[in-house]
Amino acid sequence: PELIREMNPEVAFIATGATPIIPEIPGLEKKGIVLAADVLLGKKEVGHSVLIIGGGLVGCEVALYLSQKGKKVTMVEILEDIACDVETANRMHLLRLLDEAGVSIWTETKVIEMGDEEVIVADNRDNKKSLKVDTVVAALGLKPERRLLQNLKGEMEVYAIGDCVEPRKIIHSIWEGFHGARIA
16 A cells, blocks of 8 residues: 555556455364365365365366366365356256266365364254365355555545455456546
């Protein structure tokens, strides 16, 4: 914010993006967690046995990617189904691929505790299970990064664009930038 204030613009377009959602789980500091994006970008390695928290498109993609690399993958999703954010025809194909790859999918299940070598999950009836996994991957989506936006509001004309408004597709960022530039 200091640099922007120093520049003293009449208008600022803020496109600070989004940050991954990290769950608050007791014992998280013991085991740690790897972000789905870091796995897909090759920034983080995972062990042989992997637990993926989150069954949206990204969680499914990470599960498929890792299982095709020979990893033993279990996915937990708190909702009653996975890949609900995927178009129907693509979803059917993705579910078939996950099944063929041997991904274990537990719906209506959440992680309730993490230990050094095990993760405790519970279904919606509070039935608990212990899983021995090497790596836990978070694929829970993104939350808008709005600190800069909130810091500058009221000081100048500010337009928020892209994922700092709400995590979505790139077309939304383009439209918001175009629309903001036209009226600014």
